[in-house]
Amino acid sequence: MIRHSHGDDFLLITQHHHALLSGQLAMRFGAEQFARPEPFDSVMKGISQHDCGWPLHDDEEPTLNADHLPLHVFEAPIMLATRVWLASALLADKLLDPYSALLVSLHVLHLSLIAQEHAARHTPHELFEVNKFQHRQIELQEKLRNKLGLRIDLPLHHGVAAPGASAEEDRLLFNLRLLQAMDRLSLAVCCSEELFRAIDLLPAPGGVPMALRVSRPAPFAVRLDPWPFHAPRIELEVPCRRVPAKRYDDEAQFRQVYFKAPCNTVMVSVCAA
Numbered sequence: 001m002i003r004h005s006h007g008d009d010f011l012l013i014t015q016h017h018h019a020l021l022s023g024q025l026a027m028r029f030g031a032e033q034f035a036r037p038e039p040f041d042s043v044m045k046g047i048s049q050h051d052c053g054w055p056l057h058d059d060e061e062p063t064l065n066a067d068h069l070p071l072h073v074f075e076a077p078i079m080l081a082t083r084v085w086l087a088s089a090l091l092a093d094k095l096l097d098p099y100s101a102l103l104v105s106l107h108v109l110h111l112s113l114i115a116q117e118h119a120a121r122h123t124p125h126e127l128f129e130v131n132k133f134q135h136r137q138i139e140l141q142e143k144l145r146n147k148l149g150l151r152i153d154l155p156l157h158h159g160v161a162a163p164g165a166s167a168e169e170d171r172l173l174f175n176l177r178l179l180q181a182m183d184r185l186s187l188a189v190c191c192s193e194e195l196f197r198a199i200d201l202l203p204a205p206g207g208v209p210m211a212l213r214v215s216r217p218a219p220f221a222v223r224l225d226p227w228p229f230h231a232p233r234i235e236l237e238v239p240c241r242r243v244p245a246k247r248y249d250d251e252a253q254f255r256q257v258y259f260k261a262p263c264n265t266v267m268v269s270v271c272a273a
Contacts, residue, residue: 001058003072004240005192006219010070011240011266012062012258013190015054015084021190021238022182023048025229025270029178034228035204037175045096046103047179052095053087061251062258068247070254073187078115078126082133085111089140098147105144106159106176107183109137113158163206174205181212188214189222189268190238201228215273220266225273232272237265 002013026047030036037043057063057080063071076084085108092104112130115122122130141159145152150168154161160176161169181201188195198211213225241261248254 001054001062001071001073002187002190003070004190004219005245006242008245009242010245011242012070013238013240014058015051015073016058017239018186018190019051019183020048021236021268022050022179022186024236025185025234026178026182028229028231028234029182031228031230033203035174035207037178038171039099042097042099043103043175043178046092046100046175047182049088049092049096049100050104050107050179050183051084051088052091052104053084053089056084056087062255064248064251064254068249070243070248070258078122078129081115082112082129086133086136089137093140093144098144102141102144102148102172103175103179105137105140107179109134109141109159110176110180112137167205170205174202174207177202177209185222185224185270188216189220189270192219199224203228213273220268222270223273224270227272229270234270236268238268239263239265
């Protein structure tokens with residue numbers, strides 16, 4: 001869940017709605033030096049569903065952080081994160097095509113690597129859970145690669161081959177980097193914090209990595225340079241719930257307020273700098 005501070009309220013956006021926004025942005029990707037992702041439908045489904053396990057938390061049992069505020073996605077404890085990451089990968093494998101599922105699995109695997117970079121913050125038990133999760137993703141990815149006819153005898157680094165290994169592997173890496181970029185762009189436009197000054201991506205399969213410079217002229221608005229979309233400007237609605245910006249006594253009280261809050265929308269915009 002994204003906790004956006006907005007005056008006297010929190011605007012709460014579920015991770016699944018944030019992911020759907022990522023997919024809507026990805027559908028508009030491609031202009032001049034920026035290639036259209038292929039296979040298009042599979043990539044769009046993978047990007048749109050990359051957080052499909054998060055409803056286990058956001059829609060069923062939303063929680064509070066240590067300060068008794070609605071839990072922001074960046075505050076998720078490891079035990080919750082590994083649970084929803086695993087659910088995302090398993091649901092994608094069950095409901096989506098193998099290419100979409102492979103993208104989701106690669107994405108959550110790379111999220112777990114970020115958690116490992118901050119190992120000092122976690123207990124040995126938490127790090128063991130991360131390790132178990134990673135092994136399950138490697139096994140799932142081998143199964144999905146076999147279904148797709150992708151090689152499993154290549155040296156892989158966190159699920160992807162080095163650039164130039166083959167056209168198929170370069171395309172997979174490009175699509176994964178696009179998923180990660182649209183994920184960050186959606187977070188940048190939905191969160192009240194300024195998260196990124198630049199968003200890295202590949203302009204095309206086999207291309208040289210580049211960065212999109214990010215600025216925030218207003219809440220729920222982002223400017224990009226260079227402009228990677230074929231639409232001249234993007235404006236989209238995102239569902240949210242508005243709750244009082246305060247500390248809650250306990251999760252039971254918060255859930256009562258949250259589930260009674262009416263469903264609203266906010267308009268987000270992305271434009272060229």
